[in-house]
Amino acid sequence: MQQIFDKINYEVGTAQTICGMAERGGRVPFAEEVTVLLNDWSHRILKAPESRSYPDVVTFAFWIRKANVAEMRGRFVDERSIARGRGVAFHIAPSNVAVNYAYSLAAGLLTGNANIVRVPSKDFPQIRLLNRTLSETLEEYRAWQEEICLVRYGHDQAVNDALSQLADTRIIWGGDVTIREIRKSPLKARAFDVCFADRYSLAVVDVWSYLHCEDKEKAALDFYNDTYLTDQNACTSPRMVVWYAHGASAQEQAEAAELFWRHLWEQVEQKYAIRPIQAVNKLTTAYLAAAGHEEWRPVRADTAADNRLVRIAVSKLDGHLMDYRENSGFFYEYVCDDLRELLPVSGSRCQTIGYLGDPGMFDTLLSERFSGIDRIVPIGRTMDFDLIWDGYHLYEMLTRKVIVR
């Protein structure tokens, strides 16, 4: 065992931390101490001058502030029942998002678990900032040092095996292939995986609401943040814009689209840089989609001057459309009068629908059977993390109920 632990780089905590975690039992979820600890960490992050350069870090710091934690506590904790953290949570974070591991850790802490977190091997400055402030915080809350171990290690199944054996819950981010790899390491009999697989997301824009929306610049910024900010490659990033016409004329719909893309283009033009290979990838995917599916009519956006924004109008939705996804500003577009038309793209791969308009427009769709769509949230908030995520109730999954009759 020692040899295996020697292959690990410890960012926060030590091999002893990990060894001490087993069979200690979980803590009370959302206990006062963890609220104080996270709030302190949040302060230290926000106080660090470099945090201002990283909006993702700031957003996380706000998420673990006292007020937000209290709000979550109110939603999740049932004061009449007894709950404990499940024990040890082993988190495998995605390698190309900086702060995701911190959310996963905070979720584990809030639910009363000890946490082993494999952080991305890439040296993100955000991670340095978060780890440094966390270590500082833990100096003040020494009892919590034994609950947190942040590690880095290569693709090493022996290490995956050892850490998985300790886990009561294993949280796997990073998509299908990572899940397949990590699952080669067995878990204890009562342990289970929470898997965040490859997903895609959509956006629905109500034509009327958009035309009457006062601040189109804000709408564009929100949509930009939902998409381009993560190269349109987060599972929450909309891949398609569905225009909910619902009584609006074709001309009004066209006008709304023209305005929407023009405002978005202003954001893109100022902020987004594209690498040559991404431009080639976008053209490749557009042709692949067109080759296989004659009824789609891909058209290049006329409001955009270059490869950073590619729009492809489709005249029919089918289950294969989302096999042709691309990053870096590549959007399918579809117009409909009834959102039940989204059913073919609402399969199990569909995660989030970002919307602009009245969420009541989803009523017809939500009355149907569908295997995807875990979240319907306003555009601009698709990335807002919550303990109910990707269709999982993380609070329930990371805690254990004690029944006394």
Place this chain on the structure above:
Amino acid sequence: MEYSELLEYEPYSLDHSQKQKLLTKRLTDLTAHHMAHCRLYKNMMDSVGMTQERLREAVSYEELPFLPVRLFKELELASVPKEAVFKTMTSSGTTGQRVSKIFLDRQTAANQQKTMVKIVSDFIGSARMPMLILDCPSVVKNRLMFSARGAGILGFSIFGADRTYALTDEMKLDIDGVRQFLERHSGQRILMFGFTFMVWQHFYKELLRLEREEGERFDFSNGILIHGGGWKKLTSEAVSPEEFHRRLLAVCGLDHIHDYYGMVEQTGCIYMQCECGHLHASIFSDVIIRNPDDFTVCGVGDKGIIETVSAIPESYPGHLLLTEDEGILLGKDDCPCGRRGKYFKILGRLENAEIRGCSDTYAADFR
């Protein structure tokens, strides 16, 4: 327009505007031909609004839609019925990668060969020379599925007599075989052909070892080396084209060295490096450097993505291709070597982008 009309001309005899006129006619005809005969290609052209009317109005092949070369790895694109496919060529993708599949009928295959003869003869003359192939014999054995390496060797073999493989199937230099080859042709010009990396790894390095450890030196001062396949593998060893040339000259006296740029998707239309070190487009093909931001055409001196144009392909829609290589147009019609048309330089493969987002790269290392 028939391809045979182009074959009437010498490969570097037309200036850019004359060439543009001819090629535009041929390439619009090819686009129309493939739209009529390849359903998938037609769908793709529909998606960008390319119609027969718009084709007739095109004044330059720079306006015609180009296909990313990767599509030939994802789709089977042919403009002839299956029965007419005479051979299928594949790119030499590394293990696990998907390979391009290129379908040739007799006509297209024959035009590829005729074109290559015309281009290469311009550099080495049309007399056959004894030929030393710097590769192993097994690479051309499976004639039904041609790899790029095999196709290159067979393509250049028509310029050679007494074709001899310098390497064994274990990729060892066949020292006795090479010695005997040189003895048989002492005093004659000899043609040598191989892939850049193979030449370096299995030929140059072995010659260097022989000289250092066994004091044996081979004399290739009568040799003309044509090599291609790219510098990607050599950049990790930090070998530049100049270094490559210098070291070969030092180890065996080889001084006539022509790199070429070409791809299995447009076999026949190779871009040969002239005496001034420039790659040249013949009248049978062209390069267009495209701005990665919007795919507009770059001028002389601007870096961009290379589109390659070939007037040959009739059996598959590969006449206008966007490569994943980066290059610079050096000039038109005015290379000091006297050849007309465009000349250019390859800068290498487009860098793979690191994409943010939660779908992972973790797994990539497992493959």
